[in-house]
Amino acid sequence: MPLVMTDAVVLHAFDYLESSRIIRLATRDAGLQSVIARGARSSRRRFGTGIDLFASGTAEIQARPGRELQQLVGFDLSSSRAPLSADLERFAAASALSELVLRFAADDEGGDLFVELTRALDAVAEATPARARDVGLAGAWRLVVVLGFAPVLDRCCSCHTPIADDVAVTFTHAAGGAACPSCAQGLARGRALPPEARAALRAWSAGHDFAVEAPHVRRAHLRLLREFLEHHLSDGRPLRAFETWERGMASPIVHAG
Numbered sequence: 001m002p003l004v005m006t007d008a009v010v011l012h013a014f015d016y017l018e019s020s021r022i023i024r025l026a027t028r029d030a031g032l033q034s035v036i037a038r039g040a041r042s043s044r045r046r047f048g049t050g051i052d053l054f055a056s057g058t059a060e061i062q063a064r065p066g067r068e069l070q071q072l073v074g075f076d077l078s079s080s081r082a083p084l085s086a087d088l089e090r091f092a093a094a095s096a097l098s099e100l101v102l103r104f105a106a107d108d109e110g111g112d113l114f115v116e117l118t119r120a121l122d123a124v125a126e127a128t129p130a131r132a133r134d135v136g137l138a139g140a141w142r143l144v145v146v147l148g149f150a151p152v153l154d155r156c157c158s159c160h161t162p163i164a165d166d167v168a169v170t171f172t173h174a175a176g177g178a179a180c181p182s183c184a185q186g187l188a189r190g191r192a193l194p195p196e197a198r199a200a201l202r203a204w205s206a207g208h209d210f211a212v213e214a215p216h217v218r219r220a221h222l223r224l225l226r227e228f229l230e231h232h233l234s235d236g237r238p239l240r241a242f243e244t245w246e247r248g249m250a251s252p253i254v255h256a257g
């Protein structure tokens with residue numbers, strides 16, 4: 001039975017039976033992994049406090065081909081990211097980032113996605129509560145880019161004509177991004193996207209900072225992101241953590257240790 005050692009981050013965890021935990025990990029080398037940590041709640045010898053939500057470390061996974069649930073035999077903690085659980089805004093943003101990866105990433109997807117995920121979680125952990133939403137939005141759009149379905153923002157998604165920076169557009173989820181005023185009339189209904197909002201999306205998608213001052217504008221950005229993601233889901237299930245983030249509360253569906 002091969003032993004896989006890889007950098008990993010805890011995206012979801014819940015108690016199982018009397019002493020174990022089932023955990024969803026994003027890993028650098030093995031993609032998404034569902035693992036069971038036997039005895040994790042009764043003994044700290046192998047796992048310490050390392051398998052709490054959002055923690056990063058080196059995971060030792062005993063892997064059996066064809067099994068959906070592998071065995072976690074060790075976790076060497078490198079970062080607990082404690083600030084994410086100490087503040088509701090940070091926790092909500094980090095929960096949404098975790099949900100995005102869990103719902104959209106392929107099981108074998110690691111590498112660049114893992115790098116962007118850990119970078120985004122670190123950035124949210126270091127942000128002030130007032131900036132956590134902006135930083136979380138930037139991280140989410142970067143993950144969308146890495147996952148391969150970034151929206152079109154600099155040209156019309158229908159006629160492909162370049163769009164000037166100062167032009168208001170219609171953002172259509174079905175068509176994949178910004179539509180010029182002429183094409184928008186013939187496309188499925190979308191949301192108005194003023195020039196400043198499009199500038200924010202461009203900056204966030206490129207990994208740059210962009211501060212949004214008004215709370216109602218932040219909420220509009222969160223709604224746009226959630227709707228865009230839900231349009232691309234095939235299972236029809238809502239994004240609960242994103243819905244809660246949009247309302248301004250921490251997610252009730254992702255459990256910390």
